[in-house]
Amino acid sequence: MGAAAAGVILLASLLPTQAQAAPVPGAVQGAKTDAAQRRADYDSRANLAAAAVAQPTAALNRALVAQPSASAVNTLRDSLGVQGIIDIDRATGTPRRVAKLDGFLTAPSKKKPAAIALDYVKAHPEVFGLSAAALASLELRQDYVDIEGTHHLSWVQVADGVPVFGNGLKAHVTSDGRLVQVDGAPLKSVPAAAGAAKVTPAGARAAAVKDVFGTSTAKATKTAGDVTTFSDNGNVKKVWFQTASGPRLAWQTIVVDEGYVSVIDAATGEVLYRKSTVANDTANVWENYPGAVKGGVAKKVDLTAKGWLPKNAPRLSGNVAHVYSDVNDNDLPDASEEVGPSGLGKWDYPLVDFNEQVGGLCSDAFPCSWDPATANSWQTNRKQNAVQLFTFLGTFHDHLKAGPIGFTRAAGNFEAQDGDAVQGQAMDGANTADGLPDANHTDNANMNTPPDGIPPVMQMYLLNPGPESVAANTGDEADVVFHEYTHGLSNRLVVDASGNSTLSSQQGGAMGEAWSDWYASDYLVAKGLEKDTAKPGEVLIGKYWTAGGTIRTEGLDCKVNSPAAICPGTPGAGPGGYTYGDYGKVYAGGAEVHADGEIWAQTLWDLRDAIGSKKSQSLVTRAMELSPANPSYLDMRNSILAADRVVNDGDNAKKIWKVFATRGMGYFAAAVDGDDAQPVEDFSMPPAANTPRGSLTGKVSDTDTGAAVSGLTIAFGGHASGFAGDYRATTAANGTYTISGIIPGTYAKVFARGAGFDPVVKTLSINSGTKTENWVVRKDWAASSGGGSIVSATGPDYTPYGCGPTAMIDQSQISGWGSDVAAEGQTLVVKLSGAVDVSELVINPSATCGDDETASTGGYRVETSVDGTTWAAAASGTFPGGTVTPTVVALAAGTGDGIGYVRYTMLTTQGQDAGLCPADQPPAFSGCVFQDSTELAVYGPAA
Structure with a gap:
């Protein structure tokens, strides 16, 4: 549901001529029909977590959600020190993350990495809470060793031959046997037997397709055990899925030609989970383009020597990619859409400009490559664009694979030898309206990234001319291709124990866009194709499309308090570089992943300035591998600090903290979780480990009756379960509470919340003494x-x-x-x-x-x-x-x-x-x- 007018300024001169009825949440801007929309990601486990938070003292009749005792968490947290993290998943009652940002969980060891991690879990049953059966259900899915020698281990829980979806155990162990972190939120208990599924694999896939308004007619091609493969390279397999009544038997469906991973209840056909594997971008990134001052002149590249294409290949299909012109958008490489060589071993197709025909902003510096007023004009540069796209894909594949990034085959990169080379669709949909692209096939690009082993699909569209744009092609622009490719990197590295991407949260999606901007710009600046001097506002996204401007609000290199003329910002967020408190304010319509992603992208550019390009590439990538599920900006800040501890023995910790503190992500910054669209910024560096502590005490009463309210939770947002301590208490029968051991500071999201009562949020300053704070809450019947x-x-x-x-x-x-x-x-x-x-x-x-x-x-x-x-x-x-x-x-x-x-x-x-x-x-x-x-x-x- 939703209307296309969402996001449109409601002025008479700007209103659409007709409604775009029923686009769904997360829809592609500009799409005109239901079929063109993207269904919003959905996870029924979030409802379970919300219930656990809303009713922290209620008997939920499911032991699996029971939280570990506060004393157990406090004891382990205190042993880890002031920068220790114990983040408990509210849906499972098991750790989402256990780590120590200024050290390691264990000393060096010569034991095998798996043994080191499991020994730690078994040594702390009071926190991890895994039953003997749950421990026995763990099967090591992956022991991936990154280029720094760190083992990234993932265990899937398997019961009666069926794996648990999403929840599992992950651990990270250095080359010398030190445990960096444990995460994953495994289930405390698992079922003994699966039983029979009432819904068939084909029925589950049909339910998943129907759920997203899909039209896929792919047929089953093979069944092996509980896995059925379909003709679109997707598959359906049995999984356990966590629900309010405990784990249920379900079908995981990967529908490649619709771009979704779903989980369907095997008994009822209910949709339990939906995750788009497509990263859509209505305002995309590109920079190295025809006519650019540097990198704008065609040069010869040996495709075979690079290892991208076999010698004398008949079409653009090699180990890194298969590129074809999917002009009819049927997602198939029709014979007429393949591109062959221009001669024996030659792929020379010069760009023919349409500057004279189109006019407007077209010029030698920003050449137009087709004429939207002339049907089939795109055919002139069809082959040229496919070759250009193929070359860009090979270039960035090699860049990400090399050190210090290290997006290798083991890490889940895209290569034909593993069955998942990128399927690049150039000029996608160019011939969907009688020789022209329809409204759903212009001004966009996307990357559909299924789990490892299934080929990703990149779709590149034509660009329409306008007051601030040229009639060009996204496949001709390096940074739009690099941006899309980076969606593949982030979605393959930020995953759960089963290898499924977990970037569906609000802040996770924004970081996905920011990483794509950052990796693309970092490459182009490092190669000298674009400049970045001491002057702010030079690192711009979208120069070609906008004929010298940017499709973002300002440059990645805009520092906090940069001059407004160079870094104008937006009315909501103000001028200068953005900070965490600007989240949801960059775009006038509220939280939006591209707009809010600018905050993260600018922060990472500051990090690049502080420690250099190579070190930043290393830490930002390693942090993805250390990320918990559905991360917030603060989660990923912590992951970068943890990565520096692994790679550089923490040498850059102070610089990293300073970068994040400057951008409002300091020690006292707060976000409830990755879906918090109103995080609280803070500019503090971490306090000393021996800082005196304070206490908070008081009483809670009812607004309408004045009576004491028992069973309510008083907690510090962002500090209630995990980093900076477990500052949480439950009111007693007389409405009183006490929270002790609080590091002095100002906390902007201290809240009182409980079953049936509207939450009350306050900003409190805590000192080393005892502060009394009473609360008045109101019951909503x-x-x-x-x-x-x-x-x-x-x-x-x-x-x-x-x-x-x-x-x-x-x-x-x-x-x-x-x-x-x-x-x-x-x-x-x-x-x-x-x-x-x-x-x-x-x-x-x-x-x-x-x-x-x-x-x-x-x-x-x-x-x-x-x-x-x-x-x-x-x-x-x-x-x-x-x-x-x-x-x-x-x-x-x-x-x-x-x-x-x-x-x-x-x-x-x-x-x-x-x-x-x-x-x-x-x-x-x-x-x-x-x-x-x-x-x-x-x-x-x-x-």
Whole structure:
């Protein structure tokens, strides 16, 4: 669900001529149909983790989520010192990461790396909590040794011959036998027997294809054991998947021609997990291009000597890549789309410019390579572009494979000898509209990276001319190709124990874009193809496309407080280089991976300046290998520090800390997790190990009754489980709590949270004494975390999109209930967690699920009931246009006394109310197709 108007500035002159109805979260900007959209990544395990956090003291009836005792975690953490990390996964109760940033977990040893790691796990059962059966289920999947000699070990948990998906055990051991880190969040217990699957492999794949609006008709080609291979090179295999009721038998489906890895429940066919393997870029990177001051003149390259192409090859297919012109976008190398040599052993196809025909920004410095006004004009440079793309792929393959990066075959790189050479599709879709590309096949590029062993697919598109762009081709630009290729690097290195990419979080996705910018620019500057002097604002992304400008907001080399004229920034984030506190502010529409990725890219460029290109290449790459699943910026900062400990014995630690502290990622910076779109910045260096500690104590009471509240969690965001200590406590029966051992400082995300209560967040300064802080919290009787539930709802259920009816009572002002416009509106019934005398009912009518604000609820109706059978009309009216925040709805006298149920109806949208949806015209706004509300809350004392 979602509307294409999302992200479009709502001014009359800029509105689309018709609605792009039903694109889904994470859609490609500019796509016009459902089939062209990208489904948002989805992991049902996140719901389990959220439940564990929302109900930290509730009996969840699943021992696998039980957390290790605070004393056990504290004891081990204290033994690791002030820079020790023990990060417990809230869904499994096992460590997401155990590490020591200023040292190692163990001393040097001559034991085998696997034994060193497992001995450590067995020595700390109070923290890892693995049963004997869980330990016995571990099977070593990989012992990959990087170019620095560090062993990266991955164990998959296998029960009854079936592997566990995602959760497993990972460890990292230096060449001299020191344990760097343990991660992976394995399951504490595993099933004894798998039983039979009700859903067939073909049925699971069909469910996965349907889930993403796919059209794939690939057929099964081979079945070996529990693995069925299909004609698109994808496969389906049995896995265990963690759910709220424990591990369930499921099918992992890799659908290459749709670009997704999914997990389908083997009993019900329910989608449990969905991860796009495609990295889409509507604003891409390129720099070394035809006409560039350096690197803009064609030179001879020996493709055979490089090892990229066999001697006298008939087409562009070798060990590093197979490139063809997929102009009809059928994802197949049709005979007419292959490119052969221009002569015996020669691949000479000079670029023919279209400068005179196109005009505009076309010039010798920025040559146009096709004419969008002339059908089939792209054919002139079709072969030239394919050869150029093939050469770029070979160049960057070799660069990433060499030291100090070391993206080798063992690390999961892309080579034909392992069955996964890059499939490069030049001019993708150029002939999808009668000799021209349709709207879904211009101004873009992407890289679809399945797990190791399955070939990735890179699609390069033509570029349309505009006020700030030229009619060119992404395959002719070095840094757009290098950017896309780097998506393959990051998605092969930041993986779970099974080898699946875990870059689906908000901050993880932003780092994915930043790494792609950084590796491409680092290469071009290091090779002297682009310059980087002391002057800021020189390292620009997108010079060719923008005829000398950039497709980012400013240069990678913009320092904090750089002059505004050179590094203008954005109105939301301000001028100069960006800091962590700018997250979600770089782009006017909120968090966005390309925009927020600029923060990480600039930070890494600072790191490059501080320690040099080669050392940065080494540490940034090694950090990917040490990354926990779904990393935040702070997770990856810690990984870079850990990598320096391994590679350089920690010699660069102070410089690294200074770089990150300058960018707001200092010691007291906070992020709840990788999906936190509002992280808190801090500019502090780490405190000394012998720093005196402080304490926080106080009492929690209820807003409406004044009574003490027991069982609530008081915790420090970013420091509640892992780095900088486990600062967390649960209120006692009298509402009191105490947290001790706190390093003095200012903490901006200290929160009180518990089942059914709205979270309260404060900024607290802690000194070496004892600070008293009392809290007043408010119970939301509708909240699902406190026992509220959805009894029924009309309209389609968009739960798989993250905006089903239950999102209406999840205490979030971001996620919400999305539905379709209907003549009688759409209704849901909420059962409250108890009978209440309502003092206030609050509704946030704002749009959700990617829709523009016209989908916000306009006309509404509220009814209340004591028993869920007899209803009273409590309120009705219209939210004025532009109402997109929590709004108090006054109830009629007596209709809020002792109620147990609320029935809420969205009657119209604000777009309909504004007259934006005439019946005789195609829908132009989200509110003509979808109607949404974000949250409903009920407050008051118990009846």
